[in-house]
Amino acid sequence: MNIMLFAAGGDIGGGKTHILSLARELSADNQVCLVSFHKGVLADEGREMGLNVIDMDNGWNIMKDLRMALEAVDTFKPDVIHCHGAKANMLGVLVKKRRSIPVMTTVHSDPKLDYLGMPWKQYTFGLINAIALRQMDFYMAVADRMELNLIERGFDPHKIFTIFNGLDFSGAKEEGKPPKTEGDIVVGIAARLTPVKDIGTLIRAFAKAYEKNPRLQLRIAGTGEDEEELRNLAEALGVQERVEFAGWISDIQGFFADVDINVLSSLSETFPYSLLEGAYEHCPAIASRVGGIPSLITHGENGFLFEAGDVDTFAEYIYRLSVDADLRQVLAENLFRRAKNEFSLENMKNKQEWAYQTIMKRQLNPKARQGAVICGAYGRGNAGDEAILKAILSSLREIDADMPFWVMSRNRKETREADRVRAIYLFNVFAFFRSLKKAKIFVNGGGSLIQDVTSSRSLYFYLFTLWAAKRQGCRVLMYGCGIGPLKSERNRKLAAKVLNKTTEVITLRDSKSMRLLKEIGVDKPEIILTADPVVNIKKSNPVQIESAFRSEGIEETEALIGFCLRNWPQFNCYDQVAKAADYAYETYGVTPVFLPIEVPADISAARKVTERMKAPYYVCTKQHEVGDLIGMLGSMRAVVGMRLHSLIFATAGGSPVVGISYDVKVDSFLQDLDSKACLALEELTADKLCVQIDRALSDPGQEFSEAAAKRLKEREHINRQVAARFLNMNN
Numbered sequence: 231m232n233i234m235l236f237a238a239g240g241d242i243g244g245g246k247t248h249i250l251s252l253a254r255e256l257s258a259d260n261q262v263c264l265v266s267f268h269k270g271v272l273a274d275e276g277r278e279m280g281l282n283v284i285d286m287d288n289g290w291n292i293m294k295d296l297r298m299a300l301e302a303v304d305t306f307k308p309d310v311i312h313c314h315g316a317k318a319n320m321l322g323v324l325v326k327k328r329r330s331i332p333v334m335t336t337v338h339s340d341p342k343l344d345y346l347g348m349p350w351k352q353y354t355f356g357l358i359n360a361i362a363l364r365q366m367d368f369y370m371a372v373a374d375r376m377e378l379n380l381i382e383r384g385f386d387p388h389k390i391f392t393i394f395n396g397l398d399f400s401g402a403k404e405e406g407k408p409p410k411t412e413g414d415i416v417v418g419i420a421a422r423l424t425p426v427k428d429i430g431t432l433i434r435a436f437a438k439a440y441e442k443n444p445r446l447q448l449r450i451a452g453t454g455e456d457e458e459e460l461r462n463l464a465e466a467l468g469v470q471e472r473v474e475f476a477g478w479i480s481d482i483q484g485f486f487a488d489v490d491i492n493v494l495s496s497l498s499e500t501f502p503y504s505l506l507e508g509a510y511e512h513c514p515a516i517a518s519r520v521g522g523i524p525s526l527i528t529h530g531e532n533g534f535l536f537e538a539g540d541v542d543t544f545a546e547y548i549y550r551l552s553v554d555a556d557l558r559q560v561l562a563e564n565l566f567r568r569a570k571n572e573f574s575l576e577n578m579k580n581k582q583e584w585a586y587q588t589i590m591k592r593q594l595n596p597k598a599r600q601g602a603v604i605c606g607a608y609g610r611g612n613a614g615d616e617a618i619l620k621a622i623l624s625s626l627r628e629i630d631a632d633m634p635f636w637v638m639s640r641n642r643k644e645t646r647e648a649d650r651v652r653a654i655y656l657f658n659v660f661a662f663f664r665s666l667k668k669a670k671i672f673v674n675g676g677g678s679l680i681q682d683v684t685s686s687r688s689l690y691f692y693l694f695t696l697w698a699a700k701r702q703g704c705r706v707l708m709y710g711c712g713i714g715p716l717k718s719e720r721n722r723k724l725a726a727k728v729l730n731k732t733t734e735v736i737t738l739r740d741s742k743s744m745r746l747l748k749e750i751g752v753d754k755p756e757i758i759l760t761a762d763p764v765v766n767i768k769k770s771n772p773v774q775i776e777s778a779f780r781s782e783g784i785e786e787t788e789a790l791i792g793f794c795l796r797n798w799p800q801f802n803c804y805d806q807v808a809k810a811a812d813y814a815y816e817t818y819g820v821t822p823v824f825l826p827i828e829v830p831a832d833i834s835a836a837r838k839v840t841e842r843m844k845a846p847y848y849v850c851t852k853q854h855e856v857g858d859l860i861g862m863l864g865s866m867r868a869v870v871g872m873r874l875h876s877l878i879f880a881t882a883g884g885s886p887v888v889g890i891s892y893d894v895k896v897d898s899f900l901q902d903l904d905s906k907a908c909l910a911l912e913e914l915t916a917d918k919l920c921v922q923i924d925r926a927l928s929d930p931g932q933e934f935s936e937a938a939a940k941r942l943k944e945r946e947h948i949n950r951q952v953a954a955r956f957l958n959m960n961n
Contacts, residue, residue: 231260231261231309231310231583231586231587231590232260232261232263232306232307232308232309232310233256233260233261233262233263233308233309233310233312233586234262234263234264234265234302234303234306234308234310234311234312235249235252235253235262235263235264235265235311235312235313235314236265236267236299236311236312236313236314236318236319236321236322237249237264237265237266237267237272237313237314237315237318238266238267238268238314238315238316238317238318239266239267239268239269239270239272239273239285239287239315239317240268240270240272240315245314245315245338246271246272246275247503248314248336248338248372248395248503249264249272249314250272250275250276250279250281251396251397251398251575251578252578252579252582253276253279253281254279254281255575255576255578255579256579256582256583257280257281257282258579259583260583261282261306262281262282263282263283263284263302263306263308264276264281264282264283264284265283265284265285265286265299265302265318266283266284266285266286267285267286267287267288267295267299267317267318267321268285268286268287268317269285269286269287273285284298284302286298292320292321292324295317295321296321296324296325299321299324299325300325300328300329303325303329303331304329308331309331309332309586309590310331310332310333310334310586310589310590311325311326311331311332311333311334312333312334312335312336312370312586313333313334313335313336313366314335314336314338315338316355316356316358316359316362317355318335319335319359319362319363319366320358320359320362322335322362322366323362323365323366326365326367332367332368332589332590332593333366333367333368334366334367334368334369334370334589335362335363335366335369335370336369336370336371336372337363337369337370337371337372337376337379337380337500338372338500339376339426339498339499339500363385366389367389367589368389368390368391368585368589369385369389369390369391370390370391370392370393370582370585371390371391371392371393371500372392372393372394372395372500372501372522373392373394373499373500373501373521373522373523373525374392374522374525375499375500375520375521375522376392376500376501376521376522377390377392377650378647378650381646381647381650382647386652387646387650387651387652388634388635388651388652390650391581391585391588393578393581393582393585394501394522394525394526394572394573394577394578395500395501395502395503395506395573395578396506396573396574396575396576396577396578396579397503397506397507397509397510397569397573397574397575398574398575399510399569399570399574399575402510402566402570403512406512406559406562406563406566407490407511407512407513407559407562409555409556409558409559410490410555411555413445414445414446414447415443415445415446415447415490415491415552416447416448416449416488416489416490416491417436417446417447417448417449417489417490417491417493417548417552418448418449418450418451418485418486418488418489418490418491418492418493418508418513419432419448419449419450419451419452419492419493419494419495419504420451420452420479420482420485420486420504420507420508421450421451421452421494421496421502421504422452422453422454423450423452423453423454423455423456423457423460424454424455424456425456425497426496426497426498427452427454427494427495427496427497428495428496428497428518428538428539429450429456429460429495430456430459430460430463431495431538431539431540431541431544432448432450432493432495432544433448433460433463433464433467433469433473434463434467434541434545435495435541435542435544435545435548436448436469436472436473436545436548437464437467437468437469437545438541438542438545438549439545439546439548439549439552440469440472442549443549443552443553445552446472446548446552447472447473447474448469448472448473448474449474449476449485449488449489450473450474450475450476451476451477451478451479451482451485452477452478452479453477453478457475460475461475482507483507483510483511486507486508486510486511486513487511489508489511489513490513490551490552490558491513491514491515491516491548491551491552491558492504492505492508492509492513492514492515492516493515493516493517493544493548494515494516494517494518494523495517495518495538495544496517496518496520496521496538497518497520497538497539498520498521499518499520499521499522499523500521500522501521501522501523501525501526502521502523505517505523505526505527505569506526506569506573509526509562509565509566509568509569509570510566510569512562512563512566513562513565514532514533514551514557514558514559514561514562514565515527515532515533515534515561515565516533516534516535516536516544516547516548516551517533517534517535517536518535518536518537518538518539519535519536519537519538520538523535526565526568526569526573527565528568528771528773528774529773529774529777530773531561531564531771531773532561532564532565532568533561533565534547534550534551534561588632591632592632599668599669599670599703600633600634600668600669600670601633601634601635601636601668601669601670601671602626602633602634602635602636602669602670602671602672602673603635603636603637603638603662603665603666603669603671603672603673603699603704604619604622604623604635604636604637604638604673604675605638605672605673605674605675605679605692605695606618606619606638606674606675606676606677606679607677607679608637608638608639608640608641608645608656608675609639609640609641609642609644609645609653609656610640610641610828611828611829611830611831611853612827612828612875613827613828613829613853613854613856613859613875614677614764614827614828614873614874614875614876614878615676615677616648616856617763617764617767617856617859617875617879618675618676618677618710618762618763618764619637619645619649619675619676620649620764620767620856621676621710621763621764621766621767622673622675622676622709622710622763623635623649623651624767625763625949625950625953626673626953626957628950629950629953629954629957630957634652635651635652636651636652636653636654636665636668636669637649637651637652637653637654638653638654638655638656638662638695639653639654639655639656640655640656642654642655652665662695662698663698663702666698666699666702666703666704667702667703669704670704670705671704671705671706671707671956671957672695672696672699672700672704672705672706672707673707673708673709674692674695674696674706674707674708674709674711674733675709675710676709676710676711676712676739676762676763677711677712678711678712678713678714678893678895679692679711680692680693680711680713680714680716680725680729681712681713681714681715681716682715682716682717682718682721683715683717683893686718686721689716689721689724689725690724693724693725693728696728696729696732696733697728697731697732699732700731700732705734705956706732706733706734707733707734707735707736707953707956708729708733708735708736708737708755709737709763709949709953710737710738710739710760710761710762710763710946710949711736711737711738711739711743712738712739712740712743712895712898713738713743713746713747714742714743714746714894715746715893715894716746716750722749722750723750725750725752726750726751726752729747729752729754729755730751730752730753730754730755731754733754733755734755734756734956735755735756735758735952735956736752736755736756736757736758737758737759737760737948737949737952738757738758738759738760739760739761739762739763739899740759740895740898740899740902741759741898741901741902742894742895742897742898742901743898744757744759758948758952759945760945760946760948760949760952761942761943761945761946761948761949762874762875762878762899762942762946763946763949764856764875764878764879764882765878765881765882765939765942765943765946766882766943766946766947767856767857767860767882768857768860769857769858769860769861769864769882769883770855770857770858770860770861772861774857774858774861775858775861775862775865778854778855778858778861778862779862781852782848782850782851782852783848784823784848784850788821789818789819789820789821789867790820790821790822790823790865790866790867791811791814791815791818791820791821791822791823791866791867791868791869791870791923791927792822792823792824792825792862792863792866792868792869792870792871792876792880792885793807793811793822793823793824793825793836793839793869793870793871794824794825794826794827794832794863794869794870794871794872794873794876794877795807795824795832795835795836795839795871795872795873795890796827796828796831796832796835796872796873796892797831797832797834797835798835798872798892798911800892800911800912801835801872801892801911803911803914803915804835804838804839804842805842805916806914806915806916806919807839807870807914807916807919808839808840808842808843809916809920810870810916810919810920810923811839811843811845811847812843812844812845813916813920813923814845814868814920814923814927815845815846815847816845818867818923818927820866820867820868820927821845821846821847821848822843822845822847822848823847823848823850823866824836824839824840824847824848824849824850825850825859825862825863825876826850826851826853827859827873827875827876827879828873829851829852829853830851832873833849833851836849837849856879859879860879860882860883861883862883863876863879863880863883863885864879864880864882864883864884864885865883865885866880866885867885867886867926867927868885868886868887868888868923868926868927869885869886869887869888870887870888870890870919870922870923871887871888871889871890872889872890872891872892872896872911874893874895874896874899877889877896877899877900878899878942881903881938881939881942882939882942882943883939884936884939886907886925886926886927887900887905887907887926888907888908888909888919888922888923888926889905889907889908889909890908890909890911890914890919891908891909891910891911892911896908903938903941903942904938905938907922907925907926909922
């Protein structure tokens with residue numbers, strides 16, 4: 231490939247490192263030309279690396295810059311132009327309007343914060359950059375948070391590639407620093423001295439930690455407009471003798487070699503190189519929980535995270551690491567291995583090349599049908615339905631990483647941001663038909679959509695979407711679905727007719743759904759029994775699960791039993807559930823936790839039970855990520871659930887379950903597990919529920935649950951295999 235990089239040219243720090251590292255790595259297998267719109271360090275260092283560099287310094291003469299850029303483009307004939315920085319973005323867009331070449335930009339930082347504290351630049355350079363960004367063909371985000379930032383501001387998710395910064399670890403030493411038991415404990419930061427880096431919070435936190443450990447010393451590498459103010463702050467706090475302003479450091483490895491604790495206090499970041507540079511020298515890290523930092527640092531495993539501006543927590547972590555040499559070493563080695571394995575320069579280069587190739591491929595036939603429209607009960611706050619969507623997207627992306635998606639949702643904004651997809655309002659018929667004309671396939675996405683219990687209108691709507699998709703030329707797949715109940719004979723006939731005429735493949739999550747399809751005469755599609763798509767979603771790591779519990783005021787070390795209830799017209803036996811919850815606490819010492827699957831709808835049902843209880847309990851009120859829910863329910867001694875997905879999550883996490891059946895889908899799920907731990911809602915009594923709790927809390931119950939989880943996960947893989955075959959047939 232011929233790759234042309236446009237750079238503003240005044241880049242320093244992480245921006246300069248990123249551009250030059252990327253150019254050098256790409257030049258090994260591609261033709262690369264670096265155009266710098268400023269003469270200086272970036273261009274000089276690029277030439278020293280042996281790169282093909284064109285630099286210019288035309289001041290405010292933008293038209294001269296443009297003429298020179300066009301000459302360079304016409305000579306080099308790039309397949310793609312990749313811009314870095316505000317001026318480069320502006321010139322890239324101007325070139326794009328005159329040449330038929332895809333142009334993209336790497337978003338290194340939040341554009342709204344780039345000129346924080348500098349109003350004149352914010353309303354000139356910042357405004358020009360904001361306009362240029364909207365004209366780009368594609369975007370490279372250097373962190374998940376930056377990708378989300380762009381999506382929140384209305385950028386098309388399918389035009390954004392997320393590629394984390396990488397560092398060359400080939401020369402790194404495998405052995406870490408020996409534990410320091412004497413001398414100063416050096417806290418170090420390498421950052422520009424600007425408001426967005428919030429060095430003031432660092433100095434305040436350092437001063438608090440220094441009060442408890444006078445061995446601490448702070449070294450600040452960097453320059454910027456805040457330097458005088460920060461020096462005055464250190465003096466006002468009485469730590470000026472222990473704070474060293476080292477200025478600009480060219481030997482960054484040498485700087486971190488002398489640092490014991492690497493810190494970052496930024497208000498906003500994308501994915502900072504300074505954390506990788508510290509990891510290279512085996513430094514443990516403490517950083518604000520912003521941008522892409524949590525993608526590298528897992529709190530408690532390879533570093534500590536604090537909320538931006540939280541001086542007290544920051545100070546406590548500095549102090550804790552300063553007095554515990556063993557902890558410093560453990561966190562440092564964990565961080566080194568993670569950074570080397572996942573954030574290397576080679577990984578960044580490979581992903582960047584894939585992005586260029588993908589962009590060029592898209593440009594070949596931009597009007598061709600591609601991707602999928604996915605329809606389901608999304609955007610309503612139900613964790614089960616949202617988990618289904620995440621699982622389907624994950625499976626389809628594994629098959630085709632470049633597949634675009636349009637998701638029908640009740641809450642477009644929430645779905646766009648949570649799942650990084652194009653979203654259309656569920657009942658916007660015009661947008662729905664426009665998406666069908668662009669897509670190759672239509673996916674009826676899991677859950678029990680083909681049923682008439684809630685209403686016939688719901689059934690007719692989802693049948694209409696199947697009919698419309700087929701009529702607009704899409705192939706139709708029903709993925710991990712539940713079918714029924716279908717009570718009306720008219721509805722049964724209509725459903726059978728539409729399914730036979732529209733769908734090619736149906737994968738089902740339970741055997742009762744398969745029997746129902748046979749009963750109503752659905753025989754044209756290929757029908758396969760699998761499992762609910764969510765069972766193979768990974769649960770969160772232990773530290774994240776602990777954090778989720780603590781956010782609800784629960785210590786994970788407690789013995790817990792979960793109750794996942796829902797408001798339902800026939801559910802009024804609150805006193806019976808309350809007695810069973812009291813029994814579980816009094817007999818087994820397990821504290822009842824009422825965990826909602828749909829927030830806030832399920833919380834009121836829990837409150838009606840707890841107001842009748844005598845034992846202590848917890849009522850959770852937050853909407854947790856799916857991985858957290860699986861981990862939370864999976865860590866409980868047992869789970870009593872009305873919501874189907876509470877039972878699925880708990881089983882996937884390895885906990886025994888007891889079902890309270892208000893719907894045939896609950897019975898069917900447990901029957902397919904060969905479990906008899908199911909009580910019909912209309913027959914529910916405290917005594918019967920207590921018997922099931924006894925069984926669930928027995929040792930054989932635990933063994934049964936683990937075996938059931940394994941079977942479910944094996945069956946769910948069939949969904950992915952079928953989808954892969956379906957998509958391959960579609961090519």
